[in-house]
Amino acid sequence: MGEVRAGVDRLDLALVELLAERFRYMAAAARIKPERGQVRDEPRKAEVIAQAEARARELGLPAGIVAAMWDLLVEGSIAYEMERFDALRQA
Numbered sequence: 001m002g003e004v005r006a007g008v009d010r011l012d013l014a015l016v017e018l019l020a021e022r023f024r025y026m027a028a029a030a031r032i033k034p035e036r037g038q039v040r041d042e043p044r045k046a047e048v049i050a051q052a053e054a055r056a057r058e059l060g061l062p063a064g065i066v067a068a069m070w071d072l073l074v075e076g077s078i079a080y081e082m083e084r085f086d087a088l089r090q091a
Contacts, residue, residue, distance in 0.1 A: 019073075026077050030084035039081050045074050 033039060049070045056066035 022073075022077065023080055026081040027084045030081045030088060033085065036082070036085055036089075039085055040078055045078075048074055 030039070049067055052070040053063045053067040056063040
């Protein structure tokens with residue numbers, strides 16, 4: 001069981017690193033987009049979630065759980081990008 005937990009811990013840390021990279025892209029998007037209204041893009045959100053859900057199915061994962069996780073991830077990313085967008089324009 002110790003090996004399993006160590007493997008999960010290692011993967012969790014790697015996932016956090018990947019999230020940090022994703023959020024750096026959100027910060028870049030906040031710098032690039034000229035209007036705040038462009039931050040929320042519902043068609044793009046749906047596309048990102050659908051891609052994750054399809055890949056989950058391909059890998060034999062519970063697609064509904066992955067879709068729910070990605071919905072939370074995308075909403076968190078949008079909130080972060082909004083914060084960055086506002087902070088950049090107030091500076």
